[in-house]
Amino acid sequence: MMARRFKASILPGALRNKAEFAAAQAFERRQVNVASLLPSGPTGGQHLGIGTNFPEHAEEANSDAVFNFPKFGTATPARTSVIAPEGGLLDYEVELCMRFDRPITSIEDFDAAVKGVFLCADFTDRIKLLKLAAPDNLDSGYGYRDAISVRFSYRNTLYTLAPNARIEQDMTLMSGTSEGGIFTVPQRHDYIEIVIGYALNGGPFSGKDLMGFAVDAFIQSEIASGHFLQPGDVVTYQASGLGDISVEIVSAEAR
DSSP states (O other): OOOOEEEEEEOOSSOOOHHHHHHHHTSOOOOOOGGGOOOSSOSOSEEEEEESOSHHHHHHTTOOSOEEEEEEOOOOOSEEEEEOOTTOOEEEEEEEEEEESSOBOSHHHHHHSOEEEEEEEEEEEHHHHHHHSOTTOGGGOTTSSSEETTEEEETTEEEESSGGGOBOTTOOEEEEOSSOOOOOOOOHHHHHHHHHHHHHTTGGGGTOOHHHHHHHHHHHHHHHHTOSBOTTOEEEEEETTTEEEEEEEEOTTTO
């Protein structure tokens, strides 16, 4: 099967002025193999996810507020691979990320810090999100690693998003955008089919509530359609001035 290729880009809101452009051209330029570059992100394994703080992202997610949630894992280089979970609905999203040259404990620290802004590749198993998210309160952050406010539980362990009220130097701030993604929220015809299916299966007498039945039915429909990332796919992320990331989707056996 020929590999499918997905591309998502973040374009500049305005062109640089002539002085900025001339200053950039004055730097000495060197060519290096991008595969030899180290990750842009710090070495820590606990990071801060910021949800729906871009208006476009909030609109597509039907969200009315910004929420925080944890992300776990260490940064990888810009040329890497991701394992497709067996039986999962793997999806992708472009994120803008930031790291700091010092711990951040206040707005004054943030203003004084040297900030590094870089491109991030984000991947999500939509099945876990659909099953764990609170459908009547998406802005709670619940389901995004069980995040609620500034404290969250992961693998039965209680964490604080920013330990000791500090954003440490080995933590990354990861901000979701509206770019990327092949997952689409259920449409009107999906809701109609789900309600009919629920009724034909006995409705409340089946032992399932409507929401639980709807989630399971929608997941099975998405799996049957192949509407998710699969082994052999390649996802390319691009952002003006921030370079690009290329990720190959592989099976657990291939890794």
